[in-house]
Amino acid sequence: MDIRSQISVVFHLDKCIGCHTCSVACKNVWTDRKGAEYMWWNNVETKPGTGYPTQWENQEEYKGGWVKKGKKITLKGAGKLQGFKNIFHNPNLPTIDDYYEPWTYRYEDLFNAPEGDDQPTARPISLLTGKNMEIKAGPNWDDDLGGSPDYARKDPNLKDMAKIEQDALFQVEKMVMFYLPRICNHCLNPSCLAACPSGAIYKRGEDGVVLINQNRCRAWRMCVTACPYKKTYYNWSTGKSEKCILCYPRLETGQAPACMHSCVGRIRYLGVMLYDADRIHEIAAAEESDLVDLQREMILDPFDPRVIEKAQENGVHFSVIEHAQRSPVYRFVKEWKMALPLHPEYRTLPMLFYVPPLVPIMGSSEGDLYDTDSEDLFTTIEKSRLPVQYLASLFTAGNQGQIREVLKKMIAVRLYRREVTVGDIGKEYMEQHLREAGLDEKTAEAIYRLTSLANFEDRFVIPANHREEAIAALDTEFEKKGATGFGFRMKPERGM
């Protein structure tokens, strides 16, 4: 057993209101500069929809992630031989038009326009060329367009659904959408890392954050292809790839990452989980239907004395284990089995988990009458507007049973709270639902509390990062005392 700790995240989609505060917080802190204008390390997509970059889930085009070949896995669109073959021209690299051409406006025209009869306008100019441009796409261009033919209909997750089911999804009365916020998953088996020819990308041993060493990146661009989530971005100005750094300078000082700190809906949870690194290869190459369960199995119980002992032997500090015991992520993912990885079939073992959204029928229309019947407020999964098959395509590699399990729990918790607060549905009815979902009242209460009432310190359980041990690794901590640092202090400028 090789026990390591990993900073992991849960996004509770049932609570996401799609306000993009996370995206803006991240943009302001990290990517508001030349070459990075188009990058949204954190973005929020409307689903069903094509996402950002357009159709990123279509791996037939972008060739991201791993594929199983026999008992092993190989990179789909990169790797040792394929990487060198494609190094002079990478046919699977998205270009900036797959994202959007960044622009600003000629604001000074508003002030300098001569007096006249019409309003002065600020024309858009391209941030690539500085020339006038016509805006064809932008960040969240498909925002809220859940039923649109251009976006929703082209969602790659619909490809396994029958035409008639798809049509049902897009009837005006049944139109449905939800938000999918995405950041880097800081995977256990990252394909961006495996694809990097220069070895610039690495995973931090202590907390599992995946980073790109800007000094070693040489613009071979294989990471952009290999990441199936398209969460590494190529900076066209500096000639370096960049990605979400999980705000590690904030984490190291005990603060939540900017996107999570600013989350208005409080949908984000962050904590550590202990896992067995010896099992990464075996589990990444497992059968597709087993991926979710096995990844959950790899995560270890931080209360198990044997796990604690082995973890400490491996250098995991006791304070980290203590934090793992209080981790909200552990509860959602492992204890309650309510949070699922996004597209586990990419086999990168993503460590960002999603509680799927429950989209109940709130009303029905018959003829001209739009009826909102509170009887149906707590509906069954089968009557849910969002097909289980669609969610299964996103979160369980097509396994609808696993989605049903989660939704059952969410409905049961709602019924439990209805019984506690209003008391109009009958204790028996509520208990039956709890039983079917495999919950008891105590667990239901705990889920309710962490879902709805969680305070800041309940949502973010961040262990100290123990820099003192990092310094000790250099063996000469006394020499370092009072000396200057030796960090990277260059401006990220374009090379010659």
Next chain:
Amino acid sequence: MKDYLLFVVFPYVSVAVMLVVSWLRYVYFRHQFTSLSSEFLESKELFWGSVPWHYGILFVLLGHLVAFMFPREILVWNQIPLRLLILEVTALVFGLMALVGIILLIIRRVTHPRIRHVTSTMDIVVLLVLLLQVATGVGIAVFYRWGSSWYAASLVPYLRSLFVFKPNVEYIVGMPLLIKIHVLSAFSIIGLLSFTRLIHFLVIPINYLWRPYQLVIWNWDRKKIRKAPRSQ
């Protein structure tokens, strides 16, 4: 004296500049070591330029290197006319590939507005010198035939004399002008290398072939920590 300056001093200065500046940049400005790929801004035209250019120039460079290292073996190989012909034709095909590639790359760089925006003066300089180099190379292959033989017999001794620090310009002074230009522009490319994006040539990520796929970096010494007494 002029020949000595051009064919002895200049090559040594170029190589020295390349070594020293690349080393300095690697140590102090490693952030600038990048191929500065522009594929992200324009991909289609790049394919027709970059792929023939790189395969062409790599094969031709390899040919030059092999002849430099094994001139006798090349001469022996070339004794049979058919073999000589095969070698010459292959080299010419790859040379033409490189020529077409570099021309397409220049056109792309000049005409495409997005690419123009990320083009520095040195990018243009380096493209023009490379064009000169490849054009003279192809010209030599056409006008001074059987270069694989006479290069091994007459030019390699000059290059080797530089390599062992016993410079001898005898071999080069009598060469035709086209060949002299080719040699001089070759050394100017070496001199320019460390000031341009060509620097990516020095950091070809060959160790990717044998490194493990995953890379984990620890902030602490894992072995030491495993042996140390438990902290509680």
